[in-house]
Amino acid sequence: MQGLLDFAEGPLFRLTFFIMVLGFARVFILAIWGAVDAYRKAGDKTIAWGTATRKTIGWLVPIRSVFTHKPFYSMFSILLHIGLILVPILLLAHVRLWETALGFGWLTLPKTWADLLTLATIVAGVAIIIGRIASSNLRFLSRKQDYLWPLLLIIPFVTGYICSNTAVTPATYQILMLMHVLSSELIFVLIPFTKIAHCVIMPLSQFIMLIAWRFPAHVDDDVCTTLNKKGMQI
Amino acid sequence: MRTEVITPEEHERAFAPTKKPEVTERQKLSVRYHVEDYDIADRPRRFLEAFAAILKHSNYRFALEHFIRMTTRCSKCAVECPIYQATDDPHDIPCHRSELLLNVYRRHFTLAGSLKGRLFGTGHLTNDKIEEMADSFWNCTACRRCTIECPAGIDHALITHLGRYILSEIGISPRALVVSVREQLEGTTGNTSAIPLPALIDTLEFLEEDMKEEKGIDIKFPLDVEGCDYMFIPAVSDFLIEAETLMGIAAVMKATGASWTIGTQYFDAINYGLFYNDRMLERIIRKLVAEAERLKAKNILIGECGHASRSAKYFVPTHCGGKNAIPALNIMEYTYEMLRKGKLKLNPNTITETVTYHDPCNIARQGWVVNQPRELIKAFCTNFVEMTPNREKGICCGGGGGTVSIDEIRTYRTTVGGKAKADQIRATGAKYVIAPCANCKKQIRELLEDQKIDCEMIGLHDLIYKAIIFDESNKSIDTENQKG
Ligand code: SF4
Ligand code: SF4
Numbered sequence: 001m002q003g004l005l006d007f008a009e010g011p012l013f014r015l016t017f018f019i020m021v022l023g024f025a026r027v028f029i030l031a032i033w034g035a036v037d038a039y040r041k042a043g044d045k046t047i048a049w050g051t052a053t054r055k056t057i058g059w060l061v062p063i064r065s066v067f068t069h070k071p072f073y074s075m076f077s078i079l080l081h082i083g084l085i086l087v088p089i090l091l092l093a094h095v096r097l098w099e100t101a102l103g104f105g106w107l108t109l110p111k112t113w114a115d116l117l118t119l120a121t122i123v124a125g126v127a128i129i130i131g132r133i134a135s136s137n138l139r140f141l142s143r144k145q146d147y148l149w150p151l152l153l154i155i156p157f158v159t160g161y162i163c164s165n166t167a168v169t170p171a172t173y174q175i176l177m178l179m180h181v182l183s184s185e186l187i188f189v190l191i192p193f194t195k196i197a198h199c200v201i202m203p204l205s206q207f208i209m210l211i212a213w214r215f216p217a218h219v220d221d222d223v224c225t226t227l228n229k230k231g232m233q234i
Numbered sequence: 235m236r237t238e239v240i241t242p243e244e245h246e247r248a249f250a251p252t253k254k255p256e257v258t259e260r261q262k263l264s265v266r267y268h269v270e271d272y273d274i275a276d277r278p279r280r281f282l283e284a285f286a287a288i289l290k291h292s293n294y295r296f297a298l299e300h301f302i303r304m305t306t307r308c309s310k311c312a313v314e315c316p317i318y319q320a321t322d323d324p325h326d327i328p329c330h331r332s333e334l335l336l337n338v339y340r341r342h343f344t345l346a347g348s349l350k351g352r353l354f355g356t357g358h359l360t361n362d363k364i365e366e367m368a369d370s371f372w373n374c375t376a377c378r379r380c381t382i383e384c385p386a387g388i389d390h391a392l393i394t395h396l397g398r399y400i401l402s403e404i405g406i407s408p409r410a411l412v413v414s415v416r417e418q419l420e421g422t423t424g425n426t427s428a429i430p431l432p433a434l435i436d437t438l439e440f441l442e443e444d445m446k447e448e449k450g451i452d453i454k455f456p457l458d459v460e461g462c463d464y465m466f467i468p469a470v471s472d473f474l475i476e477a478e479t480l481m482g483i484a485a486v487m488k489a490t491g492a493s494w495t496i497g498t499q500y501f502d503a504i505n506y507g508l509f510y511n512d513r514m515l516e517r518i519i520r521k522l523v524a525e526a527e528r529l530k531a532k533n534i535l536i537g538e539c540g541h542a543s544r545s546a547k548y549f550v551p552t553h554c555g556g557k558n559a560i561p562a563l564n565i566m567e568y569t570y571e572m573l574r575k576g577k578l579k580l581n582p583n584t585i586t587e588t589v590t591y592h593d594p595c596n597i598a599r600q601g602w603v604v605n606q607p608r609e610l611i612k613a614f615c616t617n618f619v620e621m622t623p624n625r626e627k628g629i630c631c632g633g634g635g636g637t638v639s640i641d642e643i644r645t646y647r648t649t650v651g652g653k654a655k656a657d658q659i660r661a662t663g664a665k666y667v668i669a670p671c672a673n674c675k676k677q678i679r680e681l682l683e684d685q686k687i688d689c690e691m692i693g694l695h696d697l698i699y700k701a702i703i704f705d706e707s708n709k710s711i712d713t714e715n716q717k718g
Binding site: 138 | 283284287288290291292293294295296297299300303304305306307308309310312313314324327329330333381383385386387388389392403412415416419420512513514516517548549551552553556557559600601
């Protein structure tokens with residue numbers, strides 16, 4: 001068991017993390033590349049960069065949305081996002097791991113705060129799933145992955161919390177820890193290839209929306225030629 | 235402001251079939267708008283071919299890639315969509331509407347999607363899916379309200395736009411729009427209302443006489459004057475039904491001593507291409523610019539029309555010269571500028587009844603023309619009330635995206651599409667609702683009638699015509715072109 005755990009925390013962790021970073025780089029570069037290419041082809045290159053930046057910042061700090069529609073859903077969603085970002089990066093035990101892997105660490109969250117945030121994340125995740133099931137609109141729109149993702153995302157939080165806060169037997173601890181590490185690694189591997197990739201490309205959304213409305217100068221001729229519609233009546 | 239869900243009876247009326255059963259059967263298409271007969275064989279294959287051709291020569295692909303990665307299905311957009319609010323049908327949730335097309339894209343144009351689809355033999359495009367898109371994309375008014383609340387930044391109006399474009403390439407688009415565009419680009423009159431030039435000249439002379447009688451001075455519609463500052467071009471239907479708007483604009487031009495003209499070779503700013511086909515959009519833009527170039531005009535001045543202004547402002551640079559393109563502006567920008575500079579005098583007490591203002595989506599959503607009309611209104615009206623929400627967040631009249639021109643869906647437009655707008659207007663208790671857009675004007679007029687709201691729809695320049703003051707300083711201004 002210990003050997004398995006060592007493997008999961010060591011080489012497997014490095015591999016999956018590497019896959020995630022590469023995957024992120026891929027989606028990010030593809031998105032930028034697509035946008036640059038579209039911009040290059042656009043007949044009109046005036047883009048309201050300022051407006052797009054303002055809207056992007058608005059969505060990165062989406063406080064406003066809590067006060068408009070779906071206040072609870074928005075609140076839990078924001079909470080879930082904060083937890084998902086902060087806990088893996090700032091938890092003391094994690095920073096130790098980073099230190100051994102990278103050779104340097106950074107500031108950590110005080111234990112009580114970290115625990116509270118972990119609990120809040122779990123609650124938010126569960127609330128989101130319940131919200132999805134309870135609302136007829138959301139049920140209608142949801143795919144399987146939309147229910148499974150929050151579930152998968154809170155597994156490392158639940159297992160991590162139990163391991164660091166309750167007295168369990170060493171054997172149980174090892175099993176939980178293994179679940180903790182493996183589920184996190186599964187998340188790493190899946191993130192860049194699923195909707196969770198939005199965590200890296202989301203800041204590009206507003207720009208992409210604007211550029212997408214900038215069409216190339218000569219669509220008529222080109223599309224006509226490809227579709228064999230040259231000279232055809234309307 | 236939320237609007238209430240329509241009653242089952244209203245629902246039935248709004249969605250009642252508008253076509254003879256045999257037509258639906260022959261065209262294998264159950265949608266509420268009329269479509270010209272088209273080749274029904276092999277629809278899915280031809281749809282995919284058109285889709286591929288469009289992707290190849292356009293900028294849509296990267297946006298679709300982004301959208302399929304981003305879509306989180308949070309349903310926040312539902313709250314913003316006036317259509318969904320009125321029908322309460324999950325099929326009208328913007329995210330679902332867009333998914334219809336994104337699904338086709340994912341399955342047929344991405345590697346993972348086509349592998350998965352082939353492996354399981356599922357998900358491919360079918361006739362039913364095409365029919366659902368043909369229906370859904372014309373329920374949406376392309377008002378872009380849903381983009382306000384989508385955290386993922388998905389632009390459903392762009393997807394509606396693309397979906398309609400692909401459909402039109404296989405022959406599925408509202409007959410009303412296709413027939414108009416055909417006349418505009420290939421017909422003898424060269425405009426969507428099929429007005430012959432002599433009739434236009436007659437109309438303008440008639441209006442000039444009217445103005446002479448009412449205002450006591452010569453106000454002209456200068457035709458074909460070369461080298462002017464502004465080539466004025468309204469939605470052509472204004473010449474038929476919005477005479478007051480045109481007289482108001484002519485009066486403003488006179489009072490401010492503008493150098494302006496109307497071209498006789500092409501006098502229709504309508505661009506239905508924006509609503510259903512990018513190729514038509516481009517052709518119409520090129521025609522517009524050709525006329526401006528013929529007249530050596532320095533600016534293209536679009537009349538009270540939202541979609542015409544948006545197409546000119548954003549697509550003249552796209553198709554005709556980028557940053558060197560002839561600038562296009564909306565008449566309200568011009569009139570406001572003149573007011574600000576003190577060149578235009580309006581009687582502040584012209585209208586004492588309550589007046590409200592409708593923001594046409596195509597000029598307001600991006601915050602382009604929102605303050606100018608308000609400042610103008612306040613200059614001649616003592617009792618202005620806002621609808622809520624307004625400006626960038628304004629609610630569509632319900633006839634956006636070209637749907638207003640589809641007469642057979644009037645009941646849908648005035649019970650579903652315009653439901654939220656009707657409630658908004660009613661809530662203001664206003665005597666006049668100002669709608670500075672040819673499309674919105676038609677829709678709101680029908681809306682007030684069908685919803686039995688005691689309010690009058692009017693154009694902005696119609697009221698400015700009443701408020702404008704000609705005194706010694708501007709009465710005698712005669713610009714070169716007005717002599718000519
Ligand atoms: S708001 Fe955006 S992500 Fe959410 S359901 Fe609507 S389109 Fe999808
Ligand atoms: S563009 Fe307007 S009508 Fe269409 S889905 Fe969005 S909010 Fe609804």
